[in-house]
Each structure stands twice: as structure tokens, then as C-alpha cells.
Amino acid sequence: MLAKSYPYYLANKAVYANEDLDVTNKYTQEVATKVALADARVIDQAIAAAEKAQPALNKMAPYQRQKILEHCVEGFKKRFDELAYSLCIEAGKPIKDARGEVTRLIDTFKIAAEESVRINGEVMNLEITERAKGYTGMYKHVPIGPCSFISPFNFPLNLAAHKVAPAIAAGCAFVLKPASRTPIGALIIGEILAETDLPEGAFSILPCSRDGADLFTTDDRFKLLSFTGSPDVGWQLKAKAGKKPVILELGGNAACIVDADTDLEDAITRIIFGAYYQSGQSCISVQRVLVHQSLYDEFKQQYVAKVKALVHGDPLDENTFIGPMISEGEAKRLKGWIDNAVAAGANMLCGGNLDGAMLEATVLENVPRECEVNADEAFGPVSVISAFDDFDDALARVNDSQFGLQAGVFTRDIYKAHKAWDELEVGGVVIGDVPSWRVDNMPYGGVKESGLGREGIRYAIADMTEIKLMILRTPQ
Structure with a gap:
């Protein structure tokens, strides 16, 4: 008490x-x-x-x-x-x-x-x-x-x-x-x-x-x-x-790349954690997910199904994964961003419902680049998914942000891992996991607006x- x-x-x-x-x-x-x-x-x-x-x-x-x-x-x-x-x-x-x-x-x-x-x-x-x-x-x-x-x-x-x-x-x-x-x-x-x-x-x-x-x-x-x-x-x-x-x-709007050689089940499990842990209220929460075209349809199907299954409710309940946002005002702000993205042509694959400070876990795709939920820091339970064909293009899209805190890259290619480390404009690159990962003795911080x-x-x-x-x- x-x-x-x-x-x-x-x-x-x-x-x-x-x-x-x-x-x-x-x-x-x-x-x-x-x-x-x-x-x-x-x-x-x-x-x-x-x-x-x-x-x-x-x-x-x-x-x-x-x-x-x-x-x-x-x-x-x-x-x-x-x-x-x-x-x-x-x-x-x-x-x-x-x-x-x-x-x-x-x-x-x-x-x-x-x-x-x-x-x-x-x-x-x-x-x-x-x-x-x-x-x-x-x-x-x-x-x-x-x-x-x-x-x-x-x-x-x-x-x-x-x-x-x-x-x-x-x-x-x-x-x-x-x-x-x-x-x-x-x-x-x-x-x-x-x-x-x-x-x-x-x-x-x-x-x-x-x-x-x-x-x-x-x-x-x-x-x-x-x-x-x-x-x-x-x-x-x-x-x-x-x-x-x-x-x-x-702040940040952390991105995660899922390359063609990724263990999809493992990546989805980690990305759901990274995106929706404590209702997405983390500056390194996964906000943007770029998935290789060869995996995209399967990723979308499994990812959306598992996000829908997340338990919302009382934080004191052992089964709860999604609790309230910090205030009704913040929840309404993010709900407005989601609605703006849908009005601009984005597809809402699940979520989007609001009840007081409780905002349902939301997944969007085809979000225009300039929409707030893509360009700014969402700081709530929402992620934006999209497909890519070329790894270099994926790196460029991660860098197309005012923020640069951390990024995640799921790949088994050591050369791509090093290229991401060299080229991503962030304070930390996490290979094989989400950008939301942090241990307390590592150097942690960002560049640009982060x-x-x-x-x-x-x-x-x-x-x-x-x-x-x-x-x-x-x-x-």
C-alpha cells in the first residue's frame, strides 16, 4: 500500500x-x-x-x-x-x-x-x-x-x-x-x-x-x-x-529492420515486446518496423494476430500486458495521430479504440511519411509496419528521421550487421533484437533530436x- x-x-x-x-x-x-x-x-x-x-x-x-x-x-x-x-x-x-x-x-x-x-x-x-x-x-x-x-x-x-x-x-x-x-x-x-x-x-x-x-x-x-x-x-x-x-x-521513433534471413517467430515475439511493453511509453519503443518483402505477408498475419491477443487491463493483474497511458490527454493525443494517419490513407490493421487512458494496441501500415505517428515520437501502444526490397533502402528509411536513439536489425549476415552499425545515424545498433533493449552498464544515448x-x-x-x-x- x-x-x-x-x-x-x-x-x-x-x-x-x-x-x-x-x-x-x-x-x-x-x-x-x-x-x-x-x-x-x-x-x-x-x-x-x-x-x-x-x-x-x-x-x-x-x-x-x-x-x-x-x-x-x-x-x-x-x-x-x-x-x-x-x-x-x-x-x-x-x-x-x-x-x-x-x-x-x-x-x-x-x-x-x-x-x-x-x-x-x-x-x-x-x-x-x-x-x-x-x-x-x-x-x-x-x-x-x-x-x-x-x-x-x-x-x-x-x-x-x-x-x-x-x-x-x-x-x-x-x-x-x-x-x-x-x-x-x-x-x-x-x-x-x-x-x-x-x-x-x-x-x-x-x-x-x-x-x-x-x-x-x-x-x-x-x-x-x-x-x-x-x-x-x-x-x-x-x-x-x-x-x-x-x-x-x-525522444525517438525507433525503427526495426527484419531482413529476409530472419527467424520470423523470434523476431515477432521480440518486436511485440519492444513495441507494446509498458504501453509503448519508452523513448526506445519499437515504432517503425521494416520487413523484407519476402516475409512481409506472413509477418503481417502473425504479428497482427498476436497484437490482438495482448491482454489490456488493470496493471495489478498478473495477466495484463497493456495498461493505461500516463493520462487521458496523452491517450487522446495519440488516438488523434492514429486517426490522422488513417485519414491520410494508412490501413489500421488492429486496435485504435480508446477508453479513458486505455488505448488499444494498434498496428498501422502504409502510413504516409509525413504523418505524426510515423515522423514524430508516438510514445504509446502503436507500431507502423512496411515492406522493403533492398537492405540499403531500409537503412536509408531508418535514417529518414529527426531522431537517432537506437535501432534494431534482425539479420544473420555479418556484413549487413556491420553496414548497419556503420551507416545508421543512431546512438546504438542492436543486432538480432529490438532497439528497446538496454542493460544498465552500456553507453546509452542518441544523436540528432534524440x-x-x-x-x-x-x-x-x-x-x-x-x-x-x-x-x-x-x-x-
Whole structure:
């Protein structure tokens, strides 16, 4: 069960300041709990506390940071069922998917604990010319300083974890703004962090309205901004962020190629998972499927039949695969995109029905290139299928997108696999599986409108640290 109300965390401490934020059950649309909402004054206090805590964090030994991360791992394990239940309620995530996300939360903090004692430097040979004779260089990685984190609604635990865990490993103070629709998981993380020996002010977790959150972007006391969310918002924040580095993990309309030599049954199983997992509300959800002409008719028949068979309903039901979208507004938006595509000549092979926030799993074909459901990020339970004859043409069609996060390629031809890796304009190419696949230690991020920088613990730590060089002269 959820608590009746939740605090925000200001400078490591729980503060029950108010109950101004209603968090709804996304399936029933009823208020499930209430959360304290921070204002600009509180955010300013959090930033000041982070700045004050940073010198103490700089002095923490790697084993001390590792101990904090290991405490979190054990805390998450003890509260596994509570965390999964909270995801079902606040995010509408089917219970099996919710358990999967809690498992990934634990994995992410485990990886961070391991990496926290591997933040190494290097001894450099500087004697590259006669004038540098007797000089040696060595460098180490030091914390960049207080970080600003803004996380999205669709993975309330693990996408927050991909900011929080590397920050702790690197020794950076931080202030996190979780999504207002799904703040509970982040606040439970805060509750467990509050049990540790982190210096006072090392973290704050502050649900807040967008109007009051400008300091997360503009305040120069922050030395890095990491944002995960929509492209429109992300690029606006970057333009306002000033001199600080900005990491953006934004949207996508991920494509998957199914070549002629593919095991069709395996590909269909994986693509259905990739397209409709947690109602398609993932930036690497399979949205566009390009199938070789020789397989297309058989693929379409099997794929549509299996999509029709997906179970829709209550996220707490063990049999549910498709739960509600995050809001009725988002469901209506995507329903409108589907209707626009049909009006423009697309064939709706199944789905398309809307009931509140529940949008039926939908498959479209022959969607015109310019339609939103093909060109933009659907972020819901819909996929667009089409046929191709030439592999090079399929690669070009994948690249014909403003986005470039990940792509999937089902092929057994090693030369085609390498060609896809070389030519696809994306941050990651997944061979033999869907673009929706991610493990938490890999470099993850995109190009074009899909963002800047890479997540994945080791790569995030690199962004959250700076190189400090020492040069040693030996008199000759």
C-alpha cells in the first residue's frame, strides 16, 4: 500500500511541508496519495545546501561512497514489493514490468557501487620533445560539483537512478526533480538515502511545478544539468542553461529492420515486446518496423494476430500486458495521430479504440511519411509496419528521421550487421533484437533530436567528473 502522504527531501531530510500534489492511480484516475510540493524558495535552499555539502563530498573516500550505494541496494531489495506496487499505481505500469524496473534499479546501484572504486587516473609520458625532458604528467578525476537532475514519468525509478547513482559514485551533490505525475519512487529512494552517512545537503529530491523549477536550469551554482524527457523541453532547457554542461536523453521513433534471413517467430515475439511493453511509453519503443518483402505477408498475419491477443487491463493483474497511458490527454493525443494517419490513407490493421487512458494496441501500415505517428515520437501502444526490397533502402528509411536513439536489425549476415552499425545515424545498433533493449552498464544515448551525451554508469561518472592534471618536473 502507498502511504497517505509523502514528504519531499530537502538537504537529506524529509519535509512534510504540504499535501499540494495529488498523485493519481493511472488506471482508476482516483487520487492515490498526496505529495509535498516544493516552491522556488525551497529549491534555492536545496542548491545552497548542495553547494555547502560539496567540499565534504570531495573528501569522501571511494569505499565510503561505495558503502552508501551498497546500503541502497539492500534497502531496495527489502522494499522490492512496495516499489513495484508504487509503479503500478503512479505510472500505470503492469506488475511484471514494474518488477522488472525495480530489478533494474537494484542493478544500476550495484553497478555504481562497483564503479565508485574504479574512478582512476593515468600517468602520462610528457617527454614528447626535447623541451619536455624531465617532465611527467599524471591526472585524476574529481567531482564536477553540484548537479541538477530532471527525470521523466515513464521509468520513475530507473531513470532517476541513472542520475542519482553515478552522482553518488562520483562524489557530486545533487538536486533531483522527479516527474510530478510519478514522484513516489524517487521519494522512496530519498528515504533510503536519508539513512546513510552522506554529508548534510548532499541530496535533495523536490517534486515541483514546472513554473517553479527554473532554477534547476538557470542557476550557476549547478555545474551540470542532466535532463531526460521530451525534445521540445530538453532543447529549451539547454538554451537557458548558461555555461554548465548539459546531458540530454530525449525522444525517438525507433525503427526495426527484419531482413529476409530472419527467424520470423523470434523476431515477432521480440518486436511485440519492444513495441507494446509498458504501453509503448519508452523513448526506445519499437515504432517503425521494416520487413523484407519476402516475409512481409506472413509477418503481417502473425504479428497482427498476436497484437490482438495482448491482454489490456488493470496493471495489478498478473495477466495484463497493456495498461493505461500516463493520462487521458496523452491517450487522446495519440488516438488523434492514429486517426490522422488513417485519414491520410494508412490501413489500421488492429486496435485504435480508446477508453479513458486505455488505448488499444494498434498496428498501422502504409502510413504516409509525413504523418505524426510515423515522423514524430508516438510514445504509446502503436507500431507502423512496411515492406522493403533492398537492405540499403531500409537503412536509408531508418535514417529518414529527426531522431537517432537506437535501432534494431534482425539479420544473420555479418556484413549487413556491420553496414548497419556503420551507416545508421543512431546512438546504438542492436543486432538480432529490438532497439528497446538496454542493460544498465552500456553507453546509452542518441544523436540528432534524440539528445546529447551518454548515460550508463561509467559514462555518466565521466560527465560528472573533471580531469585535474599535475605536472612534475625533475630538474636536469
